[in-house]
Amino acid sequence: MIDLLVTGGAVLTADAADTYVADGAVAIADRRIVAVGPAAELGARFPGAPTLDARGCLVVPGLVNAHSHAAMTLFRGTADDVDLQVFLDRLVAAESAVLSAEVVRAAVRLALAESIRAGVTTAMDMYWFPEAGLEAAADAGFRLVTGPTFMDVPGPPDGLDFAARLRLAPELLARTAIRCVTPHSTYTLDPDRLLAVAELAREHGALLHIHAAENAAEAETVRRRHGRRPVELLHHLGLLGPGTLLAHAVHLTDEEIGLIADSGAGVAHCPVSNLKLASGVARLPELLAAGVPVGLGTDGAVSANALDLFGPIRAAATLHRVGSGAPDPTLVGARTAVRMATVDGARAIGIGALTGSIEVGKAADLVVLDLNRPHLTPRHDPWSMLAYAAGAADVRDTVIDGRVVLRDRRLLTIDEGAAIEEVEALAGTLRGRVAGPGAGPTTRREKTT
Ligand SMILES: [Zn+2]
Structure with missing residues (x-):
């Protein structure tokens, strides 16, 4: 039994051999990665597992x-x-x-x-x-x-x-x-x-x-x-x-x-x-x-x-x-x-044995990027895509230590609205309490010509 099968996406493992599985899957159990391979193979090996559908996506290490x-x-x-x-x-x-x-x-x-x-x-x-x-x-x-x-x-x-x-x-x-x-x-x-x-x-x-x-x-x-x-x-x-x-x-x-x-x-x-x-x-x-x-x-x-x-x-x-x-x-x-x-x-x-790549035995830390976007098309080279074209807005799901913390762009472990409101309120008190430069937004007009 496994806890989660992230399946159907291209998997860039960042392991020593730079393994890339075009139609891949990652199996997660007890917070760890327990298998990485072709989606069909892992699907047959773990029937009925809870899945995170990554078709049309790129799965990369956290x-x-x-x-x-x-x-x-x-x-x-x-x-x-x-x-x-x-x-x-x-x-x-x-x-x-x-x-x-x-x-x-x-x-x-x-x-x-x-x-x-x-x-x-x-x-x-x-x-x-x-x-x-x-x-x-x-x-x-x-x-x-x-x-x-x-x-x-x-x-x-x-x-x-x-x-x-x-x-x-x-x-x-x-x-x-x-x-x-x-x-x-x-x-x-x-x-x-x-x-x-x-x-x-x-x-x-x-x-x-x-x-x-x-x-x-x-x-x-x-x-x-x-x-x-x-x-x-x-x-x-x-x-x-x-x-x-x-x-x-x-x-x-x-x-x-x-x-x-x-x-x-x-x-x-x-x-x-x-x-x-x-x-x-x-x-x-x-x-x-x-x-x-x-x-x-x-x-x-x-x-x-x-x-x-x-x-x-x-x-x-x-x-x-x-x-x-x-x-x-x-x-x-x-x-x-x-x-x-x-x-x-x-x-x-100093934690290379724990995380950083999608490999069996490491913590299940991975990210699913939605590739169905104009700036990520076509998909010639995943390294190029990640370094030169992708951005935070392309992140659809985030898994940390086997736990899905972002799913379909929804944060599951943080009340985002409350977090924003709270810091906005604190920033307001900061502007009131700290004198001098740095207390708030720059008021000096920038030269525009
Ligand atoms: Zn620093």
């Missing part, structure tokens, strides 16, 4: 967002078109003024509604009140990978100092399915604190997710303060390793790329955020050539605004052709970008 700050949906549109420093100043002030566990829960719920609609089934997340984010994710049936967060800022939203946060961390780690700690960066935490967080991660067998080398000013600040660039410092402190995921990793020397590759750490590439904040163009071709597992992230909804991973997929596939070297239309490309958003993203996070 997308993996390798770097996000889900609750930042609340601040979407409040710090656009500024550099990273202004962005951070506005954001940190707004966060200190309004955040609470309740607020984070509401903002994450909205983020998950958006993510599920865009076919995202897993996200590596870093934010204040991570326990509230995890609760919202459990309610929505979404795989949010997050945990204790560490960042030294004046007036932190949770009102805790570093020691208190460290003391409370084991309790949260003990009740999360995928253990993870998220120290913010080498410029918001001193080396002794980074070492303490790394020790916490080791003790609990937790993944470690940290921002590194996002822009040139950060690299220079860290070098001046500590005598080493961000990735060099992480290596020096022993924080680079197979369980470590670096967000951004834009400004890297050849030596730093070597350090990351040798350590087995992964990178979350966030090209849309990097473009919007003018942080730079990451050395993605070099990272890939060095064998670094690279996933794709949206970053938070303040820096990238949309939690739709199709944007980063398209940017990653194309941007690097006009990057640092001579223009080259063969760099990265559709297949590599889509694999970064699925199987390689899962590997970069």
